[in-house]
Amino acid sequence: MAKYIILDTETTGVGESDRVIQLGYVVLGTNPIEVHNEFNSSDVPISFGAMEVHGITPDLLDGKPICTETTAYKRLLELNTNDNYLIIHNAPFDIKMLQKEGFDPQMKVIDTLRVAKHILPDEEAHRLQYFRYKMELYKEEEKEAEALGVVVKAHDAIGDVLVLKLLLSKLRVEVEKAYPSQNPVEKMVDLTNTPILVKTFRFGKHKGKELVEVAREDAGYLRWMLSSMENLDDDMRYSINIALT
Numbered sequence: 001m002a003k004y005i006i007l008d009t010e011t012t013g014v015g016e017s018d019r020v021i022q023l024g025y026v027v028l029g030t031n032p033i034e035v036h037n038e039f040n041s042s043d044v045p046i047s048f049g050a051m052e053v054h055g056i057t058p059d060l061l062d063g064k065p066i067c068t069e070t071t072a073y074k075r076l077l078e079l080n081t082n083d084n085y086l087i088i089h090n091a092p093f094d095i096k097m098l099q100k101e102g103f104d105p106q107m108k109v110i111d112t113l114r115v116a117k118h119i120l121p122d123e124e125a126h127r128l129q130y131f132r133y134k135m136e137l138y139k140e141e142e143k144e145a146e147a148l149g150v151v152v153k154a155h156d157a158i159g160d161v162l163v164l165k166l167l168l169s170k171l172r173v174e175v176e177k178a179y180p181s182q183n184p185v186e187k188m189v190d191l192t193n194t195p196i197l198v199k200t201f202r203f204g205k206h207k208g209k210e211l212v213e214v215a216r217e218d219a220g221y222l223r224w225m226l227s228s229m230e231n232l233d234d235d236m237r238y239s240i241n242i243a244l245t
Helices: 047-056 071-079 089-098 112-121 130-132 138-147 159-177 186-194 211-217 219-228 234-244
Strands: 004-011 018-029 032-037 084-087 110-112
Touching: 004 047, 004 071, 004 089, 004 159, 018 071, 018 211, 018 219, 032 071, 032 159, 084 089, 084 159, 089 110, 089 159, 110 112, 110 186, 112 159, 112 186, 130 138, 130 159, 138 159, 159 186, 211 234, 219 234
Parallel strands: 004 084, 084 110
Antiparallel strands: 004 018, 018 032
């Protein structure tokens, strides 16, 4: 029977050298539902910007094992088969971080960020905390947390997993509405692997303009973005290349 691993990490930062310091996930498809939530030490110091986001300070990691020696990581390796599903909001980031710890994902991946962008394209934002309030998930999370023995805390790995679990249920309903003849779980996998064609700039000097308009008027800027913006997401990169052809 397939298992569904809803996962989040907290890290020392977002750079190339940064590493995982908290791994949290729940496993659906087991009885009872498994809950894993562990801090781990790292040789990479936690940036102050990261501390501001997740509140994890160096003293909280004193005496903790490295990531690969935690029970959570070892169990994740056991679950890492192509029969199971790995569900993450902004999956490329967390997967990249886990790969630094030697994790080679074999599970089918559902990125709820990309699914949400496909299914709910007109939303003001697609961040997890945005949906927490927009969809009023916060009204349900306390009951959910109590059932799982989870403490709710914004930007904490296991707290975010709980919100993600609730968001997943909402997205599944939306996917069923949009694609009534298809299996919603497999469709979410498909949407995860389907690039999004961005039509309008939401940032920078061309904010609000259509991408095709910018391609006509300022193609050099778009080429600069492709060559110089290291943090340019895959969908924007894909869309710029389309606009420039």
